Amino acid sequence: AQKITQTQPGMFVQEKEAVTLDCTYDTSDPSYGLFWYKQPSSGEMIFLIYQGSYDQQNATEGRYSLNFQKARKSANLVISASQLGDSAMYFCAMEATSGTYKYIFGTGTRLKVLA
Amino acid sequence: EADIYQTPRYLVIGTGKKITLECSQTMGHDKMYWYQQDPGMELHLIHYSYGVNSTEKGDLSSESTVSRIRTEHFPLTLESARPSHTSQYLCATKESGTVNTGELFFGEGSRLTVL
Numbered sequence: 200a201q202k203i204t205q206t207q208p209g210m211f212v213q214e215k216e217a218v219t220l221d222c223t224y225d226t227s228d229p230s231y232g233l234f235w236y237k238q239p240s241s242g243e244m245i246f247l248i249y250q251g252s253y254d255q256q257n258a259t260e261g262r263y264s265l266n267f268q269k270a271r272k273s274a275n276l277v278i279s280a281s282q283l284g285d286s287a288m289y290f291c292a293m294e295a296t297s298g299t300y301k302y303i304f305g306t307g308t309r310l311k312v313l314a
Numbered sequence: 315e316a317d318i319y320q321t322p323r324y325l326v327i328g329t330g331k332k333i334t335l336e337c338s339q340t341m342g343h344d345k346m347y348w349y350q351q352d353p354g355m356e357l358h359l360i361h362y363s364y365g366v367n368s369t370e371k372g373d374l375s376s377e378s379t380v381s382r383i384r385t386e387h388f389p390l391t392l393e394s395a396r397p398s399h400t401s402q403y404l405c406a407t408k409e410s411g412t413v414n415t416g417e418l419f420f421g422e423g424s425r426l427t428v429l
Contacts, residue, residue: 232416244404246417288354294408294416300364301372302347302408302418304357 201226203291203305210310212281219266220276220308222291228299233274234292235265237285238307244290250274252296281312317341318421320405326427327395335390335424337405344410346388347418350374350401357404363388364410395428402426 202225212218224233231252237245250258250265258265266275278285288309294302317340327333337346344365349357359372361380369380377399379391392399402425406418 234416234418236418242402242423244406244418244420249416290357292418296416299370300345300362301359301370302345302362302406303359303373304349306356307354309354 201228201293201295201299201301201303203293203303205291205305205308207308208306210308211313212278212310213313214283215280217277217279218281218310220278220289220291220310222274222276222305224272224274224291224293226293226295228295228297230296232294232296233265233267234294235263235274235276236290236292236304238288238290240287247289248276278310283312283314286310286312318405318407318419320403320421320424322424323422324425324427326429328429329396331395331428333392333395333426335392335403335405335426337388337390337421338386339388339407339419340386341407341409341419342385343407343419344385345408346382347406347408348372348378348380348388348390349404349406351404351423352401360403361390395426397428399428400426 204223233250235247248260264277291305321336347362348360358374363382405421
């Protein structure tokens with residue numbers, strides 16, 4: 200069975216500081232993708248970053264990077280130089296790319312950036 | 315960019331009514347998904363589809379059904395609505411194929427209230 204776990208219900212970070220949002224996952228599929236989405240208070244889902252299970256290097260997209268540790272089954276999101284606009288809910292997600300093809304989400308982490 | 319249309323955007327109905335939430339997309343994406351999300355909470359996968367005539371149950375599917383007769387259309391039906399069904403329902407699509415990031419494209423959601 201697939202499972203995504205986000206253990207931080209809420210996080211605070213000072214503006215311009217870096218923050219790490221934790222995500223661990225479990226799957227029996229050998230091939231899978233890991234994702235992070237941002238959901239501001241307005242409600243839309245914004246795709247941030249993707250990491251494939253066979254990718255050798257950690258994914259980066261601007262201020263976002265994904266710290267992928269396959270042996271530990273973790274896919275933490277690192278946001279550098281936090282901005283006030285980063286305040287939102289952040290969801291980790293996983294898709295098994297063989298077998299079930301389920302695309303599931305974690306419980307989310309609410310990030311608040313402080314001025 | 316995917317164009318995904320959900321109707322109705324808002325619906326208030328009484329207990330026991332049958333309702334269908336519509337989801338249509340214009341990008342020809344093979345994969346489509348229905349999620350249930352209470353405000354600020356996790357997304358629960360209800361149903362998903364790989365393509366025409368293929369549907370699969372998610373983790374929260376026992377009280378609803380879906381169909382996929384056409385690529386562009388993926389309606390969700392609640393046979394007998396209950397107050398516990400009060401929530402927001404998000405439809406999403408995804409391209410198939412090996413060369414893609416796996417990003418989900420979301421509709422604006424259907425907010426359902428069952429009295």
